[in-house]
Amino acid sequence: MANQDMLAFLGGAGSGLSRAAQTDLARAGLSLDEKDLRALDQRRRTSLGLLCRVELGGGAISVIVEAFADSPYLEQDRLAEQLGAIQDAFYELRDQVHVGVADARVAAALREVFDAAQGDSRVLLGLTAADVCEPEELGTEDAWEHSPWRVEEDW
Template sequence: MKNYIVSIPNSIINSQAFIQIQQINEETLEYGLKLLEKDIKTIIETRDEILVSSGRVEFGGGIITKIISNFCDSPYILQDNYVETINDLIETFYYYKNETMEEISDDELIELMKEYFDNRCQGDLELLRYKYLDKIAHNIKYGVSDYLNVNGDEE
């Protein structure tokens, strides 16, 4: 049996991601948020760097568009901090995707991030990462059945 490695040029993947992100602008305009062409390129470059550093692979812009779509209505994201926040959320997503050992689906992780970001963290990414997501990852690694218990009451 032969092993075949399929190689898809990064430019094709990034072109697809670019189009997907550009299309999400229609949804985000309702919240006063718009990504310019240079912003989209920056986000894709950030995603590519994060994928390499985290040893992950992604085809298209699926995670980026899910994050944008879920977070665009946050009261803590404004046009002035939009690109930086999306980049930070993408980095946070991939880091905790690894840290939770794939035990949480992409959608669940994004939903948890959004819930904590908007409510308990009030837009503070450091608090999101180092208090809540770290605790969830810790709980998963150590087999705590209620891994969402972030209050420190271990079983």
Template sequence: MEELSVMSAVRAAIAKRERERCNEASGRFGLTLTEQQGLALAQHRSETLKACGRVEFGGSILPKLVRTFCDSPYLMQENYESELWELQDLFYAFKNESGETLTDEELLLAMRSAYNGPAGGAAEYLAGVRLSELCRESRTGTAPEERRDSGEVQEHDK
């Protein structure tokens, strides 16, 4: 059955406004999203939210994500959109894993700490990390293998 959703009518306008806010924050670091990239990220976010079983009634996570990561030394204009794409996916996956125990800000800070630290700017590294590890890395600034080397991580934690 064909459906007409208020979301589709509003989505484009929200995406435009959010892209402008993102660019305001990231522009000074030489990072901007085109209108097409903004819409693509918004479309992808809708699909991710559906896949993760989550709903956003208000604004999306994208502006917060950009504000948190835009000063990362690993982000460049060339990889900006694809990294945001990955980080957005990871954010919702971790959010679900947290069972709503972490606020957006706490989770984003933990992700940034790991991304700028042990991950060395590789979003795919974060994809292989469990939330508990991510939070520990955020606190200690060390990767699991470093803590294993020092005996901090036990065999069952691997």
């Protein structure tokens, strides 16, 4: 088994949606069948494998659905495809965002960009943490300011 396949395999099964996500979809007049959920889970495993990441638990699709369900740009006939692209962008961005930032915050930031682009999920790919996070959420400090190699000189 290839390294990325093994990492994705370790991600566990995540083909279900939380009750809240199911309710949010139904309220918006949308639904995913078991085939769609399996395809989204396979796409999740592929994304995680490509990023060399392991995700314990069922994945972030429920968090994504809860954030996006009432978007006017989701379409029932393309729902699984749209959510798959959003999920890919989510994992790409999640890989860059500080661990202290909640998944729901990442999904909400993606939703904001998605809606501003009138449902064009292509704009989500390539977003960076700096594009969607507040400075305090980035979790980075000025590395030079705290570097042990920095030498203060008195002139």
